[in-house]
Amino acid sequence: MERVNHFIPEGVEDIHCNVYEIKENTITNIKSIFKSFGYRQILTPTFEYYDLFSEIEGTIHKDEMFKFIDGNGKILVLRPDVTTPIARMVATNYKSCTGYLKFSYATNIFRIHDEQNGKKREFTQAGIEYLGNDQPDSDAEVVALAIKSLINCGLQDFQIDLGQARYFKGLIKESGIAEKIQGQIRSFIEEKNFAALQTILGELNIDEFFKNALLEIPYLYGRPEETIKEAEKFVCNEEMKTSLNNLKDVYSILKDYGYEKYLSIDFGMIHHIDYYTGVIFKGYVNHYGRTVLSGGRYDHLTKQYGCYMPATGFGLNIDALLEVFGMYKMNKDFACSTDYLILYEKDNRKNGLQIAEQLREKGFIVESDLCEKNIKNHIINANDRNIKEIVQICGENLKRIDLRNNKVYKNTVSQFFKGLKNLEIFASIH
Structure with missing residues (x-):
């Protein structure tokens, strides 16, 4: 058995039926929310040219990509990100578009992560991209969709941190700090490493105003009105x-959505600062140590592929969401089930298959099988498969075994279907 475990590479996993059903239902739920806002689903290739990603600053690091060589010697990568391929797709196919575009997706992402940090190397992400609109309303809509997605998944104890990439960019530019030092400062602020930040700023020959401002940025976190008011003290351009x-505008619009209670401000959120150009945000669930979603405005991405179009969007980590469900014991009693198992003999196979199909057309989940001898094994298997009821074809009549209460009934076919009007569908496929 230990040898078998080595057949699965690090960072990936098998997903068994009950968990997969929960995952599929979660994705379907989120996709329906995206669709209700007018986002249209697309799919980009599973692998792309490495060059598509290698020149984009502030996004996926090259060491996190799964790379391989095709037959022509070109370097390809498994999809490490969805936003960049969508930007490529838009720049290639929608150059003449003068309005806005709304796209959604739900697909697998592949990244090389250190297994020790608990991150998966293959995970499912659902998200949206809103292109062609640079107004605060589009930013607010994207954040609102992120919040609504979490609410519709049954979560309430979560928080969305809002930031602004241009606030830090404006400050660091005005300070005159060399670019090679800026990266270190960004990392210390993002990590809230106050000691290291103080040390590196103490060594710089810059105005005290900028030292104080950069030292304060990690503390500019909390309730929106108060935090924005504090941030105004350091505005210098x-x-x-x-x-x-x-x-302020985006926050005000989100209040109109009724989502104020989920929001906080974090000016120290400056990860991937070169990539983002405006409002940025991350989503956290209480007691879960990692982000479940993130996004923001990235107006310059499509321009790198020859077609400028302002854009904003977010991605939601479905696998992280499932871990949250497990942590909060949501869906813990869920199990895949079947409504009916139709058993027939060879002589009445046609009748049995017709009854099974009629039930499926009514929305029930139905299995069928040949039963020439003892029904005992079918009953044992039905219990293992969580089948609610066995229907055995006995000539013109039916013998029904209700496995929920261990009762046996006898009906004609017409009586059985007439009685369905009063029955609950236990595991409808619709």
């Missing part, structure tokens, strides 16, 4: 002023 006004 038009870019920072514009970014704060934009964040």
